[in-house]
Structures are given as structure tokens and as C-alpha cells.
Amino acid sequence: MDSTERERAGSQARQHAARLTAKDIHGVALTWVDNAGMTRVKAVPTTHLAHAAQWGVGMSPVFDVFLSDDSSVTSTHIGGPVGDLRLIPDLDRLTVLAAQPGWAWAPADRHEQDGTPYAACQRQFARRMTARAAAQDIRLLMGFETEWTVTTRSADGPGPRVPDSAEGPAYGMTRLVGMSGYLRDVLEALAAQDVDVLQIHPEYTTGQFEVSVAPAEPVHAADLTVLVRETVRAVSLHHGLTASFAPVTAAGSVGNGAHLHFSLWRDGKNLCRGGDGPHGMSRTCEAFLAGALDELPALLAIGAPLPASYLRLRPNQWAGPYQCWGVENREAALRFVPGPPLSPDAANAELKCFDAAANPYLLTGAVIAAGLQGLDRGRTLPAPVTGNPADTNATRLPDSLPAALEHFARSSLLRAELGEPLFASLLAVRQGETDLARDRSPQALADALHNRY
Template sequence: MSTGTVAGHAEPAAEPSAGPAVQGPAHAGGALGAVALPPRAERAERAQAAAERLRPAGIDAVAVTWVDNAGIARVKAVPLAGLVHAAEWGIGAAPCFDVFLADDTIVTSRLIGGPTGDLRLYPDLDRLVPLAAQPGWAWAPGERYTQAGTPHPGCQRLFARRMTGAAAERGIGLKAGIEVEWVVALAGEPQEEPRYPTAGPAYGMHRLTDLSDYLRELLRALDAQGLTVLQVHPEYAPGQFEVSLAPEGPVEAADTSVLVRQTIRAVSARHGLRASFAPVVEAGSVGNGGHLHLSLWRDGRNLARGGPGPHGLTAEAEGFLAGVLGALPELLVLGSSSPAGYLRLVPSHWAGAYQCWGLENREAALRLVTGSTGERATAANAEIKCFDATANPYLAVGAVLAAGLAGVDQRLALPPEFSGDPAEAGPGTVPRLPASAAEAIAAYRKSAVLREALGEALYEAVLAVRTAESEQYASATPEQLVAATRWRY
């Protein structure tokens, strides 16, 4: 549950800096485009400079992460002395990780799966940073290529970069931010029910006081890693907190969400605590969201302001949001990955369970945020409330861009907005979003936009993972489902 944070969505830079250079146009369709690796000599030179910078800081090893289709961050690590080789030649990573489930069961899909084959995982040196709460370690997100050096069609980060490039081809720049909610509990056995270190009330100063040293160390660690925190506060559920970061480009925002969660885990461990980002930590309670904020820009202008559409939306912004709103049932497959997410997505819990939009409406799945009078030209953005932290953030942002750009291309218009709680509007008045993974999967199967944008290999790998997990937990009680996923995320 979140009150939502109004982020200052300042104008994005003309050219994103993170990730290997994008050479040539990026396409909106399933084609990989030209997300080519820079020359090997250039990668080696930059890695050598990075290693020389990190060595005096006491860094011994670099963790390189990617996020699989179940929403789990996986990792390969190299000693600092091996960073240059990793940048030159990549780190071996089997393609079967694309069909891992959250409990580490391995399935298969038509184009990805099985024991044969290998990929190369390349660290993004632009995001390489020492981990402030893990002394001796640095971190970088990774991208996966084939052994021949061509983009892996199942790489989720490359997908997000292609969709960002597709927006740029239309002259649209984007800023994004992903809210991070978590529940902190006392460390215990792997399947133990959570025991909370604070009994403070929802949003209460009591809770912040109880854990002030913990939160202060977290803020210091995030700052040391170059991240700009907008706010941190207690949330609604027992032991629950939220941190909001400054908006960035879509790929960078996804990177940051991975880094923030890793930092929270590390700081928690140093305080004898553990963190859960699962959508529901106790059955029947309010859960953790992973709300995605987006703003669109053209020529230095926020497209959410100064237009003829509702609340000043330009035609492009309205088309984008209409495309996203219409695609929310299938987008849930990418934005709420686990079957446990549907235990959170219930009416009257500010989770966005209904397929509607509204100005500052926290029950609508799509909330328009304008900000205070005087700052709206920079602050106005849209929030997708039905997403949670089981999502692979690269898939989530990339798929939202694909749906939104389709709405721009088709010049869609938003339906009438809804004010208030849709649950009180009467049966059938406002469409309910899928109430189960199976319902969302059925919508995903029908989506030509997502199939084209993801490409067949990634589209089918996601489908295989979602279908397997849906079947895996089809007969589970809410308590069993929560217990199975509570400490996986």
C-alpha cells in the first residue's frame, strides 16, 4: 500500500549514458535492432580504468546481476583482477536461466531451455559501483550476448533498451522511477513466519524511531552509491517501509531498483534483520507494491502538461496512457510476475485492482499525478499501481513502453476517468483486472503488441515460466502461497 510519491520528473538527458553503445536505430518490434557491443579493446581499456579506480577503495570482487523471468536477481561474480577479462569476453551464463521458476525449478520453452548452449554476460561499466553495505564488493548490471557477440534474444535489459530506443525514434524521452516497498523482520529460519522488530503504527514516527539507526545506515549506503533518495517512510503493513528514488531513464530506473533492493538486504543483514519484497508477507494483509512512475518529454517539455486532453495531457501523452491502460490485463504478466501478486491485488487496498484511471486516485490502476501548483511542469507523471516487486523491472518498463507507444501510434484516447473507489460503483461498472495468474496469462496470449515487442524467444520464455508457476500453485491456499514466496523476493 502506498500513498505514492510525486517525483520531480525533470527533463531527461538527450542521450542515455548507461549500457553499451546503441549503434544504429532500435526497433519497436521483435527484431533485436543494433544493440551492439562496443569494440573489445575499448571495453578492456574502460574495465582496466575501473579496476584501478576500485582497487584503492578495497574492492576485491564484482557481482554482475541479471533478473530472470521469474523476477529473481541472479548473479555471477569475478575477482577484481578478472574484471578486464569479463568486459572483454563476458562471463559464461547458461540460457536455461530464462526458464527458471522462483523456487529454482527449471522448465523449458519452444526456443529457450534445456542443457545445451551458453551465453556471455557483460557488465555495464557505466553502472559499476562499490556496494556500501557489502565491504569489498562492487556491483554492475549485466547484459547477455551469444558467444558470437550478437544480442541474446532473451535478454530482458536489452529489451528495455530497445523499447527506450523506439521511443527516442519518435522524439519521445522518458523518465521513470520504481517505488520500493519492503517488510523488515527479525532474522530467523528460512520458512519462519515474520517476527517484526517494531510494533509501531502504520506511517507512524514510532516505527521510524524504533529503527532509526537501520534507516540511517540505509540512507547513507544509498547516498554512497550515488543514488538520490526523495523520501523514506513507514508504510501500512507491520514492519513495512518505502523508499523512493529520483527519476531516471527507464533502463537506469530498472537498474536502480535492483541495486536498492540489494542494498536493503545487505543493510538488513548487518542489523540482524531480513527483508521481504514479496507482494504479500502475511496472508490477508496489505502487501508490497512496485509502482512504476513514468513521464514523457519532447523538446524539453513535459507531455503531461499544456495539452488539450484531460488535466492538460497532450495528445501524445493521452495516447500513451490509453495504450497502457488498455493493455493492463496482459501487462500484469510482466508487472506482477508471481501468482502471489494476486493476493495483493484486491479492491479497496490501494493496490490498483480496477482497470481505470483517475487524477490522484489511489484505487485506480493508473493514477495521474500532477504535483503541487507551481511545479507541475516538472513533476507531472503517471503511476502504474498494480505492479509489484516480483516483476523483472526491465520487462516491466519495456512492456509498458511497448503498450504506450502502440497507443501513441494509434492515437488512442482515454476513457472517462473514475474518481473514488471503483469497488463501490456497482458490479460491472468498472472492469476488474485479472484476479489470478491464469486470467492474466490468457490476456497475454492474445497480445500481438507484446509478442511483437518482446520477440518470439522472450515472449515464449515468459509464457513458459508464468504458466508453470500458475499451475504449480493452482491448488495452494493463500497461506501456502505466501509461505512459498515470502523469502524468495
């Protein structure tokens, strides 16, 4: 950032600060997401927002090798107590937090002390991949489903329990009635933050809910999933609840996913329909989806990043544990959604095998990288699976983090696109999570994560 850019950023931030102060906003939370999928934060008083926009806020790079329990490992390029980075808020995403009175929020990019982009900044990786797609005249729209489970403290013990009002049948109106005030407040807070909610409903597991928001360009989509989760968390606290986005909260139950929907666009046309490829998709869409499908075993190390993720990734739970695709097939890892014939915006693809412990910036960027490789290589999709993949010879995706990590370590694509500092730190963190989970029972894995995500 040169002197002209600094002055422009400072001027913009001063205008924002004046607006925030007039609304009685006194603090701004600046967030980024580390390789363990934790949303980390540094906050500044509103009066210091201009300084933060011009010069950044200091934060150690060591958080890129933190694990889910806040212990740390080390890697070839990142690790140890030495070094500092600058968090630069993205003021275009500055948002007043409706469920946290007196606070605003902005996602941050990370830079070196001299202002150059930090090589392991996950958000800037997502931006690079988005630009790579744009260079091929492809605009991507993406959106995450957000699933979470609510619990409260039990009166007769220390463990969390699902409140009576959140019990009831899967997708049942009973649960919506019981939690209607809570879900109303979630909708109200998101609307106040200009988040376009498409739907909200009770999910399969007792105490589980889901909210889906309108698609956006990839970096914004990742920003939105961070904002949505933290808004749900804040509203939950106001209701005496804990919201957990962990892959599983109870071993043996259906877990919390973070399904990624996306569509490809060119010249205002949705490339997921109106073409001569399978089920009406364009050949560009087919090649992109084929590239993502090919790379899924390695992508799992990014999108299903914890040993506990594989407690969720089980057959017959609509988690997408098979490396196959199908039209509206909720057991396939890649679900193609043609949409209603008269709704051109509805056609999209969904990757179902990911969960909310994933860093959304890494995930959006890595999926784009895989899709573009499929496009470069002219890949085509295999035949779709039309029934339950468990009843066919469909290939099972890796069923453990170490198995996924083997594919990740061998992925020349992800190593090249992530860059060595980010790739090596990711590898170290995933190996650290594997070691951390060793000899723990499934329920112990779930319990350790309940209040972490």
C-alpha cells in the same frame, strides 16, 4: 562487439579495476534478472574485470525458464542443459557497494557466444523500447517505488516475525523512531552509491517500509531498482533482519508493491502537463496513457507475475485492481498525478498494479511498447473515475495469474515486441508458476516466497 570495441571495453575496465583495487574492492557482482523476477549473479575478481568486459562471463540460458523455487520448465526456444551465453557488464553503471565491503556491482547485458545480442535479454528489450520512443522524439523518465517488509527469526519458533521496533501504526512516527538506526543506514548506503532518494517512510503493513528514488531513463530506472533492493537487503542483514520484497508476506495483509511512475518529455518540456488533453496533459501523453491502460490485462502477466501477486491485488488496498484511471485516485490502476502548479517536473503517471516479483526491465519495456501503440493509434482516455472504483462499474483487472496469462497469450503487441524466444519463455514460466502454486493455501504461497524475493 568487434576488436576495436573489445579493446576499448578492456581499457575502460582496467581503469575501473585500478580504481577499485585502490579502494580495497576485490569482487564485482554482475547481475541480470530472469523471467521469474529473480536477480541472478555471476561474480569476478576485480583483477578479471577487463577480461569480463571484453569477452563476457559464461552463463546458461536455461535460467530464463527457471521458476521462483529454482525448478525449471522448458519452452520452444529456451530450455535444457545445452548452450551458453556471455554476460557483458555495463561499466557505466559500475557501483561500489556501500553495504557489502570489498564488493562492487554492475548490471549485465547478455550476448551470444559470437557477440551478437541474445534475443531473450530483458535488459536489451528495455533498451530497444526506449530507443523506439526516442525515435518519436519522446524521452521517458521512470521510477519504481520499492516496498519491503522486515522480519527476524523468532526465539520460540522457526517462523519469521516482525521485530517489536518495526511494529506500530501505518505511516506512524512510532515505527520510524523504533527503526531509525536501520533506516539511517539504508539512506547512508544509498547516498554513498549516488542514489538520489526522494523519500523513505513506514508503509501500511506492520514491518513494512518504502523508499522512492529520483526518476531516470528506463534502463537506468530498472538498474536502480535492482541496486536499491540489494542495498536494502544487505543493510537488513547487518541489522539481523530479513528484507522481503515478495508480493505478500502474510496472507490477508496489504502486500509489497512496485508502483511504476513515469513521465514523457520532448524538447525539455514535460508532456504530462501544459496541454489541451484531460486535466492538462498533452494529447501525446493522453494517447500513451490510453495505450498502457488498454494493455493492462496482458501487462499484468509481466508486472504481477506470481499467483501470490493476486493476493495483493485486492480492492480497497491501494493496489490498483481496476482497469481505470483517475486523478490522484489510489484505487485506480492508472493514477494521474498533476503535481503542484508551480512544479513542472512533478506531473507524472503511476501504474499501481505491479509488484516487486516483476522483472523491472521487462516491465519498463512492455509499458513503453503499450504506450507507443496507443500513440500510433491515436487512442484517447475514457472518463476518469472520481471515486472508489469498487462503487462504480469500473472493470476489474484479472484476479488470478491464469486469467492474466490468457490476455498475455493473445497480445499480438507483446508477442511482436518481446520477440518469440522471450515471449514463449515468459509464457512457459508463468504457466509453470501456476502449476507450482496449485492446491497451496494463500499463506503457503506467501511462506514459499518470503525468502526468495
